[in-house]
Amino acid sequence: MRKRIKHRTPTPGAVEQIKPEIVEEEIMPFVLRHEDEIINYIKDKATKETLKSLSPLLEKLEEAVKQQDCQSSEAAEAPAIMNYEEQLKKLQEASMAKVKEKELKIAERMNKLNTRLSNIRK
Incomplete structure (x- = not known):
């Protein structure tokens, strides 16, 4: 069932109201015929507005990536500058650290074995 809208007489300078008969008879068939085009238009507009609002964030992200690339390239150049000695x-220090770790592990195991042996003897 359709409700009838009561029409007021327009006041001077006011926008003229659209009669419901015109909307139903003329505009709706147009909308139905061009539904896909209207949907695509709305999607395009929404995408453009979203990209406009995201563009400052994307620019900041690009700047951050550039800075990180610069820092990583500087860090990559630093080891190449070191000489052979x-x-x-550095390699000797790293290997000595590993040896010390292994010695500590062996000492811990020896202590555990000694405590077990002493407990067995009792």
């Missing part, structure tokens, strides 16, 4: 010293 410095690299050798």
Whole structure:
């Protein structure tokens, strides 16, 4: 069932109201015929507005990526500058640290074994 809208007489300078008969008879068939086009138009507009609102964030992200690339390239250049002796010293220090860790583990195991043996003897 359709409700009838009561029409007021327009006041001077006011926008003229559209009669419901015109909407139903003329505009709705147009909308139904061009439904896909209207939907695509609305999607395009929404996408453009979203990209406009996101553009400052995207610019900041691009700047951050550029800065990170610069920092990583500087960090990559630093080891290449070291000479052979410095690299050798670093490798020796790293290997000594590993040896010390293994010695500590062995000492812990020996202590555990000694405590077990002493408990067995009692």
